Amino acid sequence: MVPSTAAPGDRAVLAGEAVRRILHVAAALRHHQDEAIAALGLTPAAGRALHELDPDHPLPARDLAEQLGCDRSNVTGLADKLEQAGLVERRTDPTDRRQKTLVVTARGRQVRDRLRQVMSDSRLLDGLSAAELATLHELVWKVSDGGCPEACGEI
Template identity: 80%
Template sequence: MAHPNLSTGPDRGDRSGLAGDTVRRILHIAAAIRHYQDVEIAALGLTPAAARALHELDPDRPLPGRDLAEQLGCDRSNVTALVDKLEQAGLVERRVDPADRRQKTLVVTDAGRRVRDRVHQVVSDSRLLDGLGTDELANLRELVWKVSDGGCPEQCGED
């Protein structure tokens, strides 16, 4: 394991127990968020993976499938199937890159832009945080930013 922050029991009071509790709770929250997001994604006629692929595409900066695969952290072969779905739905177009005919540039269509905006709304749906006060929300945001990359919410860009 080679990592000290591990404990078997509840162990409340020491840092390991606190951190372990927090990690499990974060996973629990994420699963809940995913659950209702997936319902809304399905209502858009997309699978979660296809929605994420569309969301990852920048309508103003088309890119080859290889780069999308890298952004999604998956194999190129999966991008083929994902883009198949998006293209069939008229949300994305494949265009052979004249400069390198091996590559196909992925272009978000006008319809794709609209659906992508809806996807962005869905993945930003924050109903689970409604119970937090304004200061608590700001506090939570700073903490999760620090956890995810040690950056600062005010200056850094998005995901």
């Protein structure tokens, strides 16, 4: 363990160092995820879009855009890529024939299952004991509960 450069009791310095380390860990996790997503033949954005889709509940593109926190025009391009890869199909919504929904295909389900594994990759935590992992889990949960959107609990 690398000691803090802060004097004992210097809360602001300790908090700043902790935030920088959290950002470093987040960047490392994102890097590993992006590499694994690319190995599946997807861009990180397309992979995250597929990850957000529920195979059992077709979703309009506008709803996916809301879940991803992006503009609907961006989702159109992502849906095009996923459809070209055979991972989703656009189908007419049976309850509103003016609207198209995104339906995950059988191949899309397989790739999505792999994506779920990628998004849960914990190799950076391999060096922690069970007790350390439990403590980390508790602290991250405590911190993320303070202002994190509800969707954070689903990641």
